[in-house]
Amino acid sequence: MNQEVKQHEIFAVNSDVGVRVFLSEEPLGFKPLHWHTHIEIVLVLTGEVTFRYEQHDITLHENEFVVIGSGILHATTNLANQALVLQVPIYYLNQYWENSELLRFDLWQHHSLHDDTYNRIVGMLQQMTQIYIQKHAGYRLRFGSVLMQLLYELIMNYAVELTPTDLTEDDRLKAVLMYIHKQYQTKISLREVAERFHYNPDYLSRIFKRRVGVTFVSYIYQVRLDAIYQDVLGTNQPIKTIFARHGANNVKLAMKCFKELYGKTPNQLRHLTADGGISDNHE
Structure with missing residues (x-):
């Protein structure tokens, strides 16, 4: 897309x-x-x-x-x-x-x-x-x-x-977010992103937590889990294959985070979908 x-x-x-x-x-x-x-x-x-x-x-x-x-x-x-x-x-x-x-x-x-x-x-x-x-x-x-x-x-x-000047910091942060969404399947570090977008790493860490509401690392995991969630419901591919494709290589941690976020494991969600318990979002 x-x-x-x-x-x-x-x-x-x-x-x-x-x-x-x-x-x-x-x-x-x-x-x-x-x-x-x-x-x-x-x-x-x-x-x-x-x-x-x-x-x-x-x-x-x-x-x-x-x-x-x-x-x-x-x-x-x-x-x-x-x-x-x-x-x-x-x-x-x-x-x-x-x-x-x-x-x-x-x-x-x-x-x-x-x-x-x-x-x-x-x-x-x-x-x-x-x-x-x-x-x-x-x-x-x-x-x-x-x-x-x-x-x-x-x-x-x-x-x-x-005023337009009020938007400057958010515009810079949006560029960081777009980069994360583009590269989330790869290993991304705070230092690498800070250098790319001309931030001091400590400052980026603070401004990210303050404006986004979660840490830099947590946000990357949220993006990965959202993509995983869509594939779990939209494909029949093995769960481990989906996790690996979206950069969640620590499967145990990813499973834990997925269940905390969505309340169920990927397989449980698939079974609910098959039984008609969850419907796709549509407009």
Whole structure:
């Protein structure tokens, strides 16, 4: 898969309404730190999803939502869940709000969950879903009018606008993350990466732990385990072969980490899939 696609989750816009809206169904799982080039709004319908970003650790349950700005580094851990996802391209929002790529959203600093504003936005998201599913005459106008009101409410109540200089350190760190995603199957050292990206190794270690939330070595293992998880569910190849292909050469340690992260061994997950207990993520 193309590296840009993997890292930025490029998506096809719903051409009739200008943004992407879809229902996501996911099994138990984890997504390592990544970012988008759009603003993403996720409303959990069933189950539980935890978002980790910018020193936040936010767990969402039924009828709770989060807004992740463009370029924000974030990771997710989830139980089996169903969620409504609305993705707003930066070029779309820039027609109405300049430099929307610099918007950051904090739903907790000035408001509490489930206050009037929060519940009103939840209602808008639910309404937009029904409008788009039903596609009655004039649905594009109705959808667009609710979308404009939704974006207005989010920006006026929850947004903070950064300056371009605020993004410099994260941009450097994203280059490191992209390198890890490209080279994770090989043996990667902190010193090697620090030299490649002109960091002092001790400084990179500190900034990585502070911004990413885990150590450099732990993150590499998370990336490997995510790739292993996809192959365990998507192929019939031997588990040891999958581990070796993705750079997890210490099988005993990798097995331990896999079970800690996903709650089951690879073989147990395969059996659940065969029995219909886990469904693939689809949009």
